[in-house]
Amino acid sequence: MALFEIENLIVEFDTASGPFRAVDGVSLKVDEREVLAIVGESGSGKSVSMLAVMGLLPWTAKVSADKAVFDGKDLLSLDPAERRRIIGRDVAMIFQEPMASLNPCFTVGYQIEETLRFHLHMGRKERHARAIELLTLVGISDPEERLSSYPHQMSGGQCQRVMIAMAISCNPKLLIADEPTTALDVTIQKQILDLLMELQAENGMGMIMITHNMGVVAETADRVVVQYKGRKMEEADVLSLFENPKSNYTRALLAALPDNATGDRLPTISGMMEEGGFTPAVAQ
Ligand SMILES: Nc1ncnc2c1ncn2[C@@H]1O[C@H](COP(=O)(O)OP(=O)(O)OP(=O)(O)O)[C@@H](O)[C@H]1O
Numbered sequence: 001m002a003l004f005e006i007e008n009l010i011v012e013f014d015t016a017s018g019p020f021r022a023v024d025g026v027s028l029k030v031d032e033r034e035v036l037a038i039v040g041e042s043g044s045g046k047s048v049s050m051l052a053v054m055g056l057l058p059w060t061a062k063v064s065a066d067k068a069v070f071d072g073k074d075l076l077s078l079d080p081a082e083r084r085r086i087i088g089r090d091v092a093m094i095f096q097e098p099m100a101s102l103n104p105c106f107t108v109g110y111q112i113e114e115t116l117r118f119h120l121h122m123g124r125k126e127r128h129a130r131a132i133e134l135l136t137l138v139g140i141s142d143p144e145e146r147l148s149s150y151p152h153q154m155s156g157g158q159c160q161r162v163m164i165a166m167a168i169s170c171n172p173k174l175l176i177a178d179e180p181t182t183a184l185d186v187t188i189q190k191q192i193l194d195l196l197m198e199l200q201a202e203n204g205m206g207m208i209m210i211t212h213n214m215g216v217v218a219e220t221a222d223r224v225v226v227q228y229k230g231r232k233m234e235e236a237d238v239l240s241l242f243e244n245p246k247s248n249y250t251r252a253l254l255a256a257l258p259d260n261a262t263g264d265r266l267p268t269i270s271g272m273m274e275e276g277g278f279t280p281a282v283a284q
Contacts, residue, residue: 002029003206004053004091004174007067011045011052011230014060022048022061024230030174035200035207037221037238039214039253045230046210050176054087055080071173089119092167094196096179098159102151108162109147112169119170134165138195157188161195168199175200178210193219214257218242226250234281246281 011023023045030036038046052063053075068075070091075083095101103111112134113127122130128147135143138161151159160180167175177196181189197220200207209220217224217238224241226234226249234247245251 001072002069003032003034004070004208005029005067006053006065006069009049009052009065009068010063011048011057012062014062019062022230023052026225026227026230026232028225028232028235030206030208032173032206033204035197035209035220035222037209037211037217037224038227039211039217039224040227040233041212041253043229044227046212046227047178048230049227050093050178050208050210054091054093054176055083056093085119088115089170090172091174091176092170092172093176093178094160094163094167094180096182098156098163098183099151101163102159104151107148107150108154108159109149112147112162112166115166115169130169131165134169135162137168137199138162138165139191140165155188156184157192160184160188160192164192164195164199168203168205171203172205174206174208176208176210179212180209181216182211182213196220214253226253228278231280233278247279249278250281252278 006029007027009023009026010021013020013022026045026049028036028038038049040046048057048061051057052061053068057063065076070086073086075086078086102108109128109131112131116122116127116130131147132143135146140146140158140161146154151162154162180196181192184192193216196207199205209216211217221238223237224235225232226241226247228249233249234241234245236246241250242254245254
């Protein structure tokens with residue numbers, strides 16, 4: 001049985017110019033200990049799909065699915081309170097902008113400890129000790145002093161480490177990482193990616209890695225879903241995707257990698273689009 005499975009996910013936004021379908025019938029599943037990458041260019045609905053799963057979309061979003069099951073529980077039939085207990089504890093998410101994801105008004109210690117209080121009902125001393133342990137685990141030096149820092153007193157990489165500490169604080173079974181390294185310096189990106197993959201392996205978490213970066217896919221994923229304009233174009237294990245891409249969109253994405261450039265300029269996806277639309281290589 002899959003750890004997480006969703007079928008025919010549809011997300012529509014009410015906009016001034018009428019309804020806009022950002023996710024159009026996406027189905028995916030993640031097994032325990034598996035890393036699934038969702039890859040696609042900006043605007044392909046990667047974040048919106050996962051925000052829908054987390055219940056974090058604004059009220060203008062209409063979300064529907066034929067099936068949404070996590071760890072044997074039907075998410076569609078859970079009441080909001082039950083859902084909140086699972087989401088954030090058993091399913092955690094890390095976002096692209098660590099600075100913006102942390103609350104600037106509270107110390108990082110308070111924010112980590114609040115997660116432990118809310119989800120695990122830990123007492124003050126226990127929370128404090130666990131927060132130090134978590135900061136140590138994610139590689140923050142002087143963890144005890146760092147607990148009283150505000151986000152603006154830390155670098156982007158350190159803030160992302162704090163976000164990771166918060167996300168893994170309740171030992172989630174599934175971690176959703178939404179472009180976790182995109183906003184960071186190149187030198188820090190690899191460190192954060194390595195940290196995430198280490199924690200994933202050690203804790204045996206399932207992971208959904210949202211990215212537009214094929215390099216990140218190659219380094220992290222077991223299986224890949226390729227998304228374009230809200231639709232799933234292809235799903236494959238990582239080796240097959242790189243060696244034998246089935247959809248013309250995946251081929252276009254791969255051809256746009258710097259290593260595949262044959263002339264002076266990189267091929268662009270939009271340039272390829274003019275030659276004909278993209279077609280899914282999977283049943284939706
Ligand atoms: N609140 C909203 N109201 C209306 N449209 C929205 C809203 N949030 C997202 N969208 C639209 O939904 C589409 C999918 O956005 P989404 O953020 O999921 O893309 P993405 O693939 O994650 O890209 P990126 O990597 O840039 O975040 C985009 O066209 C976006 O403009």
